[in-house]
Amino acid sequence: MTAKGTTRLKVTVMPKNGVLDPQGKAIEKALGGLGFDAVGEVRVGKVMLLDVAEGDPAKARALGEDMARRLLANTVIESFQVEVA
Amino acid sequence: MTAKGTTRLKVTVMPKNGVLDPQGKAIEKALGGLGFDAVGEVRVGKVMLLDVAEGDPAKARALGEDMARRLLANTVIESFQVEVA
Numbered sequence A, B: 001m002t003a004k005g006t007t008r009l010k011v012t013v014m015p016k017n018g019v020l021d022p023q024g025k026a027i028e029k030a031l032g033g034l035g036f037d038a039v040g041e042v043r044v045g046k047v048m049l050l051d052v053a054e055g056d057p058a059k060a061r062a063l064g065e066d067m068a069r070r071l072l073a074n075t076v077i078e079s080f081q082v083e084v085a
Helices: A022-033 A057-072 B022-033 B057-072
Strands: A007-015 A039-052 A078-084 B007-015 B039-052 B078-084
Touching: A007 A057, A007 B039, A022 A039, A022 B057, A039 A057, A039 B007, A057 A078, A057 B022, B007 B057, B022 B039, B039 B057, B057 B078
Parallel strands: none
Antiparallel strands: A007 A039, A007 A078, A039 B039, B007 B039, B007 B078
């Protein structure tokens, strides 16, 4: 799906353990209200798919980690994971 | 990390191809502004981790798909994927 010399990165950003996740709590409640009683904890994060003009997967990944640290994640309260998709 | 008889599901929700993704566009611009010139298209979605009190992975997954269809995804504009995490 990507052109030659480009790499698709998948960056997943999740709230760190112990950090309050109001979005997750809201989903828990809403699912309970719909009768999904089996649902316990819900945590909500973001996933970003980025096309990067870098053919070397290792370099693309390093670039992704740099972008995550500088913009995509708030590393005080969020952890991130960069994969080559 | 989960108790016996529980399954952790990962539900990923992405905007469908062709659907405008303003969040992705904003990230593209912001990354360009930071000097990350190699970045092409960015698409942003949600990822949800749910603990479900169902020991059978296949049943848990079916439950996750039901939840995604009824609440977690807007299937008009979003596609979803349910995995056992």
